[in-house]
Amino acid sequence: MKVAVILNPKAGLPKLLPYIKSRIEHKLSDFGYQVSIYEIHPEKNGYSPTELALQQGAEMIISAGGDGTINNSAKLLTHTEIPLAIIPLGSGNGLARTLGIPLELEKALNLLKNPIIQKIDTGKVNGDLFLISCGFGIDADIAHDFEKTHVRGIFPYVVSGIRRFFTEELETYQITDLETNETWKGEALVTCVANSEQYGGGAIVAPNASPEDGYLELLEGLPVRFLEAVQVGIKLFNGSLDKEPKLKRKKIKKILYKRLSKRLVMHRDGEACFSKVENIIEIDPLSLHVVIGPSYKFLNQTPHPNGQL
Numbered sequence: 396m397k398v399a400v401i402l403n404p405k406a407g408l409p410k411l412l413p414y415i416k417s418r419i420e421h422k423l424s425d426f427g428y429q430v431s432i433y434e435i436h437p438e439k440n441g442y443s444p445t446e447l448a449l450q451q452g453a454e455m456i457i458s459a460g461g462d463g464t465i466n467n468s469a470k471l472l473t474h475t476e477i478p479l480a481i482i483p484l485g486s487g488n489g490l491a492r493t494l495g496i497p498l499e500l501e502k503a504l505n506l507l508k509n510p511i512i513q514k515i516d517t518g519k520v521n522g523d524l525f526l527i528s529c530g531f532g533i534d535a536d537i538a539h540d541f542e543k544t545h546v547r548g549i550f551p552y553v554v555s556g557i558r559r560f561f562t563e564e565l566e567t568y569q570i571t572d573l574e575t576n577e578t579w580k581g582e583a584l585v586t587c588v589a590n591s592e593q594y595g596g597g598a599i600v601a602p603n604a605s606p607e608d609g610y611l612e613l614l615e616g617l618p619v620r621f622l623e624a625v626q627v628g629i630k631l632f633n634g635s636l637d638k639e640p641k642l643k644r645k646k647i648k649k650i651l652y653k654r655l656s657k658r659l660v661m662h663r664d665g666e667a668c669f670s671k672v673e674n675i676i677e678i679d680p681l682s683l684h685v686v687i688g689p690s691y692k693f694l695n696q697t698p699h700p701n702g703q704l
Contacts (some may be wrong), residue, residue, distance in 0.1 A: 396455065398423060398449030400432045401468050403460030406484035415500065419459065422667040435464065437481040445471050462595060463483020463525060463666040470524040473682040475621035478512045487595020487665055493606060495688030506688055514681040515606040518590045521674055525663040527593055529602065531654065531670065532566035534583035535662045538580045565618060567655040574648050585616040588676050595665055599634045605693045609680045615643040
């Protein structure tokens with residue numbers, strides 16, 4: 396079987412790159428795979444590594460990097476039979492955590508000896524793919540701050556979050572549920588649409604979200620005082636954010652999200668980008684084949700009949 400490893404050389408610890416490449420190649424070869432490794436170099440024009448790998452006959456894509464790297468591969472694999480596997484090398488590793496992929500290199504590679512493949516939902520915002528979440532408000536600005544720092548891990552997110560809390564303008568918006576035609580306006584510190592429970596880094600933003608139930612989860616984080624924000628932060632990391640009264644939650648399939656403020660920064664899977672004033676956000680059910688790990692907990696999910704939590 397021909398497999399292509401899409402490796403982000405800037406993910407994780409770059410000094411370990413030769414070791415990581417060697418372990419990946421030798422381990423997968425020992426499993427009987429025909430292995431090709433493609434490094435991501437954004438400054439080079441032409442085909443993306445995933446596109447090139449598919450043209451050369453890859454039968455499985457293995458994304459070695461963070462959530463942004465995974466997103467770039469996955470967008471070419473939706474509605475195909477080619478599975479996506481993950482070797483988590485990023486700072487947050489939100490999708491890997493959701494899929495039960497071990498964060499240790501050797502354990503993640505061992506899953507590929509006899510891979511278990513599952514179909515999951517993906518989300519789209521203005522036609523662009525997201526796997527774990529897209530967001531508007533403080534989380535988008537934190538993602539933008541993170542891209543400007545050379546420090547990896549969870550610490551830069553925490554520092555940016557505290558700073559942004561005291562300086563952030565609230566996100567104002569209007570949402571129309573295009574399934575029910577319900578429309579409402581809001582003002583929030585953050586609005587997030589989640590396809591899975593994880594933000595990344597162990598932050599569980601949507602404990603009730605499932606990547607295979609046919610729904611996205613809309614979260615509206617109402618304004619809070621600083622001490623309340625600390626309590627919300629604790630719940631974010633202990634998995635109890637579904638019990639937070641300052642966070643409104645709703646299951647959705649397709650919405651129109653209209654930004655009423657002048658802000659246009661958003662994020663998709665933790666990668667900062669620009670939104671439109673009017674944004675269509677929708678579910679793409681069971682559109683991607685992925686390799687899952689032993690702690691994946693969403694098998695045989697049944698879609699909720701009315702989308703309410």
